[in-house]
Amino acid sequence: MVPPDAGGGLMRGDLLSDPVEGLDEALAVVDAFDEALVAGLLRPGPAQAAGVSGLAGAVAGTPLAARVAEAAEKAAAGTGGEDHFVALAAARSALLGSVHDALVQRIDEAVGRPVEGDETAGPEPLAAAPEEAANLLAAARSWLCDLARGGWRGLDHELVAGAAPVVAAMLPEPGMRRRAALLDGFAAELAASCPGATLERVPVRRWADLWSRALLLTVPGSAGAGAVGTVTGRLLPLGVDVQEHATAVQAQVHAVLEPAGGGAPRLVRASVSAPKPDTVVGAGLWQLLRPRMSLLGAVGEGRSAEVEAMPVTAEGDLLWDDALARTGEPADAFATARVMLSAATAARVEPLDRHPVRIAVPVLLEGYAAREGEDGLAFEVAGRLLAVDTDRMPAAGPLTPEAVAASHACVGLLRWDAGKFLLQPLAVETTVRKKTVAVHAGAWAGGTSDKAGVRAEKAATDAVAVLRERAGRLLRT
Amino acid sequence: MGVGALSVWEKSSTARVTAPARPRKLAKVPFVELADGRLQGVVSSGSDIGRVYVSSVAARTYAFACSTNNNRPCGGARGMFCKHIQALVAEAVLQYGAERVARYLAVEPPDGEPTAQSITGAMSAERPEKGDASAAAQVFSRFLRQLAYLEREPVTAPLPEMQWFPPTRAVA
Ligand SMILES: [Zn+2]
Numbered sequence: 001m002v003p004p005d006a007g008g009g010l011m012r013g014d015l016l017s018d019p020v021e022g023l024d025e026a027l028a029v030v031d032a033f034d035e036a037l038v039a040g041l042l043r044p045g046p047a048q049a050a051g052v053s054g055l056a057g058a059v060a061g062t063p064l065a066a067r068v069a070e071a072a073e074k075a076a077a078g079t080g081g082e083d084h085f086v087a088l089a090a091a092r093s094a095l096l097g098s099v100h101d102a103l104v105q106r107i108d109e110a111v112g113r114p115v116e117g118d119e120t121a122g123p124e125p126l127a128a129a130p131e132e133a134a135n136l137l138a139a140a141r142s143w144l145c146d147l148a149r150g151g152w153r154g155l156d157h158e159l160v161a162g163a164a165p166v167v168a169a170m171l172p173e174p175g176m177r178r179r180a181a182l183l184d185g186f187a188a189e190l191a192a193s194c195p196g197a198t199l200e201r202v203p204v205r206r207w208a209d210l211w212s213r214a215l216l217l218t219v220p221g222s223a224g225a226g227a228v229g230t231v232t233g234r235l236l237p238l239g240v241d242v243q244e245h246a247t248a249v250q251a252q253v254h255a256v257l258e259p260a261g262g263g264a265p266r267l268v269r270a271s272v273s274a275p276k277p278d279t280v281v282g283a284g285l286w287q288l289l290r291p292r293m294s295l296l297g298a299v300g301e302g303r304s305a306e307v308e309a310m311p312v313t314a315e316g317d318l319l320w321d322d323a324l325a326r327t328g329e330p331a332d333a334f335a336t337a338r339v340m341l342s343a344a345t346a347a348r349v350e351p352l353d354r355h356p357v358r359i360a361v362p363v364l365l366e367g368y369a370a371r372e373g374e375d376g377l378a379f380e381v382a383g384r385l386l387a388v389d390t391d392r393m394p395a396a397g398p399l400t401p402e403a404v405a406a407s408h409a410c411v412g413l414l415r416w417d418a419g420k421f422l423l424q425p426l427a428v429e430t431t432v433r434k435k436t437v438a439v440h441a442g443a444w445a446g447g448t449s450d451k452a453g454v455r456a457e458k459a460a461t462d463a464v465a466v467l468r469e470r471a472g473r474l475l476r477t
Numbered sequence: 478m479g480v481g482a483l484s485v486w487e488k489s490s491t492a493r494v495t496a497p498a499r500p501r502k503l504a505k506v507p508f509v510e511l512a513d514g515r516l517q518g519v520v521s522s523g524s525d526i527g528r529v530y531v532s533s534v535a536a537r538t539y540a541f542a543c544s545t546n547n548n549r550p551c552g553g554a555r556g557m558f559c560k561h562i563q564a565l566v567a568e569a570v571l572q573y574g575a576e577r578v579a580r581y582l583a584v585e586p587p588d589g590e591p592t593a594q595s596i597t598g599a600m601s602a603e604r605p606e607k608g609d610a611s612a613a614a615q616v617f618s619r620f621l622r623q624l625a626y627l628e629r630e631p632v633t634a635p636l637p638e639m640q641w642f643p644p645t646r647a648v649a
Contacts, residue, residue, distance in 0.1 A: 031483055157513050168622060174632050182638040189494045191512055203492040204483055206641070213638055243639035246495065247626060250639040273639065274631035277623040278498050279508075279572070292631035313635070320633040357490045357640045391493075392643045401646075418489040459500055464627070466503040471624040473527055474546070 011363055013381030015110040016414075016421045020102050026095050027419075029058045033092055034208035040151020041075050041085075049076035055091045064091055082145050086219065089212035096209075097354035103416050104349075107361050111414070114264070114345050133176065134220055139166045140183060141218035144211060147190075152207055155196030163187035171275060178223045179214070181273065185245035186210040205418075209357065222352070227311035227319055231268070233259040234328060235305040236336040237298070238362050238411055239426025240442025242285065242394040246278040249285045251445065253295055254362050254413065254426065256340045257307075265344040267362060270295050270318040277467055282396040283453065284460030286445050294322045300446025304331035316347030333427050334438060337364035337411045361414040365423065370405045377405055379423065389415065389422040396456055398448075399425065399441040406430050493645050498572045506568035508620040511581045513612060516569055519546075519620045520561040530561045531613040537583045539600040540608030546617055550610070558601060567593040 036044065036051035044052065056072035059065055068091040071084035080088075143162045150159055163183050170180035190207075193199055217223055237255045244250070250273035257266045272293040280288065290296050298305045306328045311319040341364050349358050368379035370388075378385040390401040404410070407428035415422045427440040444453050486492050507529075509518035517533035522545075530551055532543040543551035543561050553559030569578045570593040578584075579591040586595035 027488075031488070035483075164619075164622070171626070171629055174630070174634075177632050177634070178636050178638060181636050182641075185642055192495045194513075201484075201487065203489070203494055204487040206490050206492045206494070209490050210638075210641060213641075217638075242644050243642045244497070244644050245639075245642040246497070247623065248636075248639065248642075250636050252635070269635065270633070271635040272631050272633050273636050275626040275629045277626055278510075279501070279503055280627075281497055281500050284500075289631055293633060315635075317635040318633075353637055355490075358637065360640070391645050391647065393646065394644050395646055417491050418485045456500075459502075463500065463503050466507060467624060467627055470507050470521070470529075471627060474529065475621060475624055 011365060011381060012110040012112075013384040013386060015106060016381075016386060017384045018106075020106055023099060023102060026058070026099050029054045030092060030095055030205070030208075033088070034204045037148060037208050037211065038152050038202050038204060040149055040154050041078065041080055042149040042151070042154075043078050044076055052076045052088065055088060055095070058095055059091045062094065064094060080148075082141055085145050085148055086141070086215055089215040092208070092212050093216060093352070093355070096356065097351060100349070100354040100356050100358065103356055103359060104361075107359070107414060107421075111342070111361065111363055113342060113361075133173065136166060136169055136173075136176065137179075137218045137220060139169075140179065141215065144215045144218070147211060151196070152193075152199070152202045152204075153196045155190055155194050155199075157191065157194050160187055160190045160194060175223075177273070177275075179217050181245075181248040181250075181275070182210065182214050182217065184247050184275070186214060188246045209355070213355075216352070224350070226313065228314045229312055230309040231257055231259065231266075231312050231318070232308045232310070233257050233261075233306075235268070235270075235295070235307055235325075236331045236333075236340065237295070237304070238333050238336060238341075239413075239440060240296070240299055240394075240445050241360065241392075241413060241424070241426065242442070244281075244285060248275050249273060249288065251285075251289050251293075251296065251442070253293075253299055253442075254360075256336055256344045258340070265340050266316065267344045267346045268312065268316045268318055270320045272296070272320065279463060279467070280460065282460060283444065283456035284463060285394070286396060286447075287457070287460055287464065290446065292322075293320050294325060294327065295320060296442075297446030298327045299440075299442055300444065300448070301327075302330055302332065302440075304328035314347065315349055315353070332438070333411055333440065334364075334409060334429060337362070356416045359414070359416050360424075362411065362426075363414045363423070364409070364411055366409045368408075368410075370407065372405065377401060379410070387420060387422045388412075389424045392424045393441045396444055396453070397441045398443050398450060398453070399428065399439045403430055403439050404428050490641060491643050493643075493647065496573075496577075496645065496647060499574070501568060501571040506564050508616075508623065509565060509569045509572050510616075510619070511569070511573065511578070513615075515612070516565065516578065516582055517612070517616045518565050518569070519617065520564055529617075531610075531617050532559070532561045532565045533608070533610075533612065533616065534558075534562060534566070534582065534600065534605075535608055536581055538608070539582070539584075539603055539605035541605055542608045542610040542613065544610045544613050548610075548613070554607070558597065563597055566597050569593075570596070 032051035036048035056069045067087045071087035074080045167184045170176035241252045253270045274288045377388040409429035411427045413424040515533045520530045522528040543554035575591040586599045
């Protein structure tokens with residue numbers, strides 16, 4: 001299974017810049033539908049009707065065909081109901097799922113990594129949602145369908161405000177966090193863009209993505225991610241990826257799991273997330289997340305972790321519990337990447353969740369030349385340019401775009417967006433006074449003694465203290 | 478199919494639509510937002526720790542309002558901006574940057590580069606009217622809702638949809 005270049009982790013850069021067959025056609029169908037959502041589906045014109053019908057045409061040979069054809073017909077006539085919108089969202093999602101699969105296949109070839117077999121059982125079906133939750137899902141669905149009818153150009157404050165009570169009711173329910181975080185972030189963006197009629201430009205694909213994702217998550221039982229088993233062994237962190245919107249943050253540790261008792265190493269993730277006030281930013285994000293996941297401290301110190309019977313999902317996500325883990329020996333992310341990455345198996349994304357935005361494949365790059373161009377930084381790999389997305393590196397960390405530009409080795413996440421592959425650096429090696437120094441984006445996850453970092457921590461502590469004091473006085477009066 | 482004219486930004490799943498708040502001290506003005514066509518927020522009273530003011534300035538007309546969380550009108554906001562509104566503008570500039578605040582309020586300060594002072598000055602010079610304070614309850618409840626977020630426990634089940642929300646180093 002181990003490819004001939006095992007250890008080197010070298011990537012076939014040429015494969016990443018070659019066209020992927022069928023991609024443009026699928027995305028053109030998606031674009032046409034997405035443009036229909038800009039004006040809304042209340043009174044669709046001919047172009048919108050065509051955009052909606054195109055979706056039906058694209059899934060004509062699949063099990064979705066009949067439902068989507070009916071949905072497209074109704075929506076094109078301006079009489080689409082909630083179930084019809086859900087069917088259209090499912091069709092769009094299936095198309096983007098196929099785009100995801102084609103891109104992942106290309107990455108597998110370029111990286112030369114073995115794929116986890118499909119012998120693992122699927123996740124246990126979740127118990128039917130309780131009645132209360134069903135009401136919340138119905139309320140979310142009704143709001144999303146109103147959005148689709150009005151279109152992004154029809155956005156106004158009253159319409160957008162409809163999400164607030166739904167999110168407020170979802171947040172106390174840990175099982176609803178996934179939906180709440182999505183709806184809250186989406187609604188905040190829409191609110192900041194009101195009124196839609198005077199918007200200079202519309203994030204066409206993004207909002208259609210968020211809309212269809214949210215709509216599919218209103219189907220009871222859709223937000224699965226239950227455990228399919230447990231893992232025991234040594235966890236060797238590669239780096240931390242942070243995601244945030246105004247009122248939520250998530251940190252994901254990407255790591256290689258060395259199973260106790262042998263067996264192929266596996267790529268896994270450990271996530272921790274929290275809702276937050278919009279003024280908690282920077283180091284404040286680490287402070288919110290740290291107490292819930294000891295692994296952030298281990299990563300910050302450059303250590304491994306030993307896990308015992310830690311639950312894991314079919315997608316390779318550990319459902320972290322501090323009681324099942326302890327901090328281990330020092331572990332260097334670059335050593336892990338050089339020795340183990342190319343032999344580590346990766347789990348597949350669940351079919352319903354497949355979308356290019358989910359692509360985040362850990363890779364090691366060495367021997368590239370950094371090039372500063374009009375579109376920002378790029379690494380020249382095997383004669384081709386791979387764009388480097390330095391914008392994704394968290395501000396509360398020591399890794400800067402300058403350090404990336406001066407680096408000679410990089411552990412990062414290979415991603416894809418808007419028609420091209422991108423590399424998101426998690427850590428780099430640079431040379432300082434003839435010595436190799438590693439700089440990690442997530443170095444401050446567990447705290448820091450770095451001067452700038454200490455200042456940021458202090459500012460964040462003060463901000464949260466003020467908010468807690470205000471909450472203490474105002475929330476309970 | 479009549480399409481294909483979408484720009485890279487329009488075709489991006491992770492296009493950045495709003496910039497994150499810049500860090501600032503929250504003691505005086507714990508909540509600020511550019512929303513509903515207004516700059517609005519919550520200002521802590523300097524004398525009574527249990528009291529806050531809900532203040533706002535409307536875009537374009539600069540119509541202003543200020544009242545306590547118990548709906549009592551602010552004594553300082555009779556014919557002109559009170560100190561709460563001035564503090565609100567100053568903190569909004571710290572959180573969002575002067576340019577974004579000026580753009581949102583449709584203020585063009587005479588001497589180019591906007592600052593908190595020049596934005597407040599330019600609006601005052603227009604002798605704005607007192608606006609209606611009916612939105613205060615909504616602003617206050619949004620602030621309370623965000624405060625309540627701090628009391629929610631973090632979870633370790635993955636939130637796959639957060640992949641649509643990458644951070645950005647770009648400031649507002
Ligand atoms: Zn006042």
